[in-house]
Amino acid sequence: MEKARSRKIFRKVRQGNSDFALISESAEKIIPLPSSSLPEAHTQSSPSPEYLIFEADDISDYSDNNLSTQSNLSDSDSEQSNTESSASDLRGWALKHNITFSALGDLLEILNRHPNFDLPKDPRTLLCTPRSTTIEKVEPGEYVHFEWISSVEKLIQVPTADYIKIQINIDGIPLYKSSTRQFWPILAKIVEYNQVGVIGIYSGFGKPTNINNFLRQFVNEFNTIEQSSNLKLKISAIVCDVPARSFILGTKCHNAYSSCGKCDIKGEYLDNRVTFPPGNYNLRNNENFRSKLDTAHHNQASIIELLPIDLVEDVPVDFMHLVCLGVTRKLLFLWVKGKKCPGRLRPYQVDQLSTNLLKIKTSIPKEFSRKPRSIRDLEH
Known part of the structure; x- marks a missing residue:
């Protein structure tokens, strides 16, 4: 080494x-x-x-x-x-x-x-590294807010459009296997420049107990940016996984009866889990969400409502967790390790599938962050 x-x-x-x-x-x-x-x-x-x-x-x-x-x-x-x-x-x-x-x-x-x-x-x-950092108390941990506006101004010398589109990402990151301490960063991606900057980072033993205290500095700074800067920013999307999405919006989590963020479907309890039967349901929109017409869907008012965004269309569901780590993962476990499954693959079929995946590994474009692996590594 x-x-x-x-x-x-x-x-x-x-x-x-x-x-x-x-x-x-x-x-x-x-x-x-x-x-x-x-x-x-x-x-x-x-x-x-x-x-x-x-x-x-x-x-x-x-x-x-x-x-x-x-x-x-x-x-x-x-x-x-x-x-x-x-x-x-x-x-x-x-x-x-x-x-x-x-x-x-x-x-x-x-x-x-x-x-x-x-x-x-x-x-x-x-590198002119700052000698001190302002740390604020956000229960049950601490929060640091960065000067991200000045970084965006240095990056964007000549704006190419009337508005600079950014995407916001908020999610929890566990730091250690032997500790419950975790990070909750607020990240901003400049769409036109494909650059990511850090707005703020929360650190504590557990996620923030109050979402309004956690996001207050970011929301207030964004709403006053046009008065304090020449930049004109527009939030095109807030990208989160399903638990983080319900957390920042103050809505029911994904396993609740009225948890769907796109329509007013009511879940049913079946086989020890909440299921959502097919049918025709009313779609949610920004006006109905802000007025909280479906009271069973909301837990609390969120400060994120002060941002000039569509709280339904601009906060999409996460494809990776829903499909790749959700349905697809369950199907793979069913085909490889499922008990009494008529479609379960034979051991030689699993080996053949793993061989084919490894053969195409060298032909995967660089845009894919993870390359194919053997089916034997499914649990990892």
């Missing part, structure tokens, strides 16, 4: 050296000559540093002290300007390519050996 890590750092440093070869060359060209190599100057009646007239006959008339002072000032100003420019370029390069702190620290050490560079020794100083 150490050898692999060392090779990775070496590659990063080598890439950094090649990327900054041009910076080094340009820095050498614009470094001013020492004062001893400059010709002495002679000024006319109203001497000005910008209009020095050099004449061979009157060299002795110009003060050597003035020339030395002006040269030193220009040297220090030029060196300071070069250092700031190099630091800015290096900071942008490191953020663009996601350079690790260890690799960036090694690169800074190498560059500081060069006489033309006077860069910070610590990567955190170069």
Whole structure:
């Protein structure tokens, strides 16, 4: 592991050296000559540093002290300007390519050996890492809100449309197997640029008890963004899995009788579970949802209702959990491990299916984040 890590750092440093070869060359060209190599100057009646007239006959008339002072000032100003420019370029390069702190620290050490560079020794100083973070109490944990608006403004130099569409994602992430501590991040994806930024992160032993306290800063900031910024953002969708969707909307969870977020169907208890019989039902819409006509569907009022979105159409159901990890997963278990199932596959059929899946693994496009695996790995 150490050898692999060392090779990775070496590659990063080598890439950094090649990327900054041009910076080094340009820095050498614009470094001013020492004062001893400059010709002495002679000024006319109203001497000005910008209009020095050099004449061979009157060299002795110009003060050597003035020339030395002006040269030193220009040297220090030029060196300071070069250092700031190099630091800015290096900071942008490191953020663009996601350079690790260890690799960036090694690169800074190498560059500081060069006489033309006077860069910070610590990567955190170069990247302007904040020294403190405002942490707020959100029961039963803590919440940190980030300056995500400024990040979006830097990313979008020239807007390509009247509104910048963003998608919001909110979900829980378990951190450890041996602890109940979890993260609940609020993420924003800029659709046109395919970039994801962090709005805020909650951390605690369990999810937030009050959804309004959790989302208050985000909702208030979004509703006042047009007054405090030149950006015009529009939420195209709030993407969550089914439990998180019911949590942020303040509605019944997916296993309740009146839990459907798209129509007013009433569930029936059958074979130790809540089922939803087929039929024709009234569809929900934004007006009926906000007025809470179906009181059995709502648990509480949510602050998410203050956002200018359609609470039915703009909060879709999650395809991955409903289909891929829902119906499809149950069918696979039924075909491979189902008891008394007439359609259960034979062991040689499972092996043949696994072989075919592995054969097409190399032909799957890069847009698919997960490649096919053997059916034997179904439980994992």
